[in-house]
Structures are given as structure tokens and as C-alpha cells.
Amino acid sequence: MNPHRVGILGGTFDPPHAGHLFLAQDAREHLALDLVLLVPAAASPLKGREAVAPAAARLELARAAAAEFPWLEVEDFEVRRGGLSFSFDTATHLRRRFGPEAELFWLVGADQAAQLHRWHRAEELAKLVRFAVAGRRAASLQGEWGMGNGEWGSSGGCAAVDGGITAGGDAVGAAGGGAGSGSVSPVVVWLPERRVDISSTEVRERARRGLSLELFLPAGVRKIIQQRNLYS
Numbered sequence: 001m002n003p004h005r006v007g008i009l010g011g012t013f014d015p016p017h018a019g020h021l022f023l024a025q026d027a028r029e030h031l032a033l034d035l036v037l038l039v040p041a042a043a044s045p046l047k048g049r050e051a052v053a054p055a056a057a058r059l060e061l062a063r064a065a066a067a068e069f070p071w072l073e074v075e076d077f078e079v080r081r082g083g084l085s086f087s088f089d090t091a092t093h094l095r096r097r098f099g100p101e102a103e104l105f106w107l108v109g110a111d112q113a114a115q116l117h118r119w120h121r122a123e124e125l126a127k128l129v130r131f132a133v134a135g136r137r138a139a140s141l142q143g144e145w146g147m148g149n150g151e152w153g154s155s156g157g158c159a160a161v162d163g164g165i166t167a168g169g170d171a172v173g174a175a176g177g178g179a180g181s182g183s184v185s186p187v188v189v190w191l192p193e194r195r196v197d198i199s200s201t202e203v204r205e206r207a208r209r210g211l212s213l214e215l216f217l218p219a220g221v222r223k224i225i226q227q228r229n230l231y232s
Helices: 018-031 053-068 078-080 087-098 120-129 138-143 200-209 219-228
Strands: 004-012 035-040 072-074 104-110 130-134 159-160 187-190
Touching: 004 087, 018 035, 018 130, 035 078, 053 072, 053 078, 053 219, 072 200, 078 087, 078 159, 087 104, 104 138, 104 219
Parallel strands: 004 035, 004 104, 035 072, 104 130, 130 187, 159 187
Antiparallel strands: none
């Protein structure tokens, strides 16, 4: 039986760290998700640099991070496909995998959410998934998008929902993106704020300097990094 409520957490996972796991767990609890997927990107179209570790290694790291949690799985679609990884293509694949009745939640940080209008085929993506936004900027982002207490803002903006339940289906329109930007007004769930100041950049730098990676990474991820000298 397919899971009914699925969270999707994409990224380079270079490497996957405790911050990713906190986001996945918070989303699972807040949205009552049956499953959360980690989706390593082959190559991100919006990042200005290539990943440090090759895609096959990052996929292995993601699997090691997910191994301890029965509700967490790794989807290898983007790595198998290769090339630039577009969320719309992944969401289309996952919609086929889980079927039309499944509720798909795309988990993003507030910084990523602020760039939704730049995403490839963003309006079509918003018809396939709901966005669950987390991070310190989430509150200010609600204001930027014209949100007020879970209602439509006066300038359009995003429709907020509680726990992922909507009354009127997907809301996609011409609000807030700017001229020629493919403006998007998606259905959004605001996740509770959690301050976890860990980045993959910091973890790689600690590995390069030979500092401890305990508490930053799951044990399985640390073991692979140390065995392969991935970031030394």
C-alpha cells in the first residue's frame, strides 16, 4: 500500500547533516507524513558551484543518513537521470510513483522558497505538490508574499494551510514573482521554526581541518566520509 502523505527533501547533500534530519523529522511530525524522501541532486541548476563529492558518493551518504529511520528513504531518480536536476521532473516522477491520491509536500527552507519564481516550470510544480517552508526567514516571507494569519493577502501572495489541509485545491496565480518571472502563488505550509545552524559548507571545512564531525553527522555518514577521505 502506497503512503498517503509524502515529504520530499531535495538537495545536493554534500554531505547530509543533522540539519537535514531535523527538517525531515519536524515535517514528518507537523504534517503527519507517512514517509519522507531524501532526493540527492545530480546537479543543481540554481547553485553556482559543482558539488564537491561525486553524485554516486552523495547518494551513498544519503542512504547512510536514512538507514536509521524507517520513515526516511532515499529516491535516486535525479542521480540516475543525470544532468541538471529540476524539481518539476522529480515531482512528476513521484506523482506517477505514488499515484494521484497521494499528498506530496516539497520541503524547502525559507531562502529557497523566496526563489520559487526562478524554479523551472514553477507554476506546474505548484500543481503537483504543496510547499512546506521552514527556517528563520519563514515569518518575514509570509509578509513578503502578502500573507496575513493564514488568509489571502491583499496583493495575492500564497495560500497558507494548517497541517497541509486545503479547502480549495492548489492555488496558482500571478502574484509576487515580478514581471516575466513565471510568478507563482503556491499552497504553503509553514513549519515550526527550529534554529539549527549547520551547513554542508561548515561540515566540509571541519572535515578538511580534521575536526570532529560528531553531532554534525549520523555515524554512518561519518564513517563513509572518513573511509573515503571525501572532504580532506
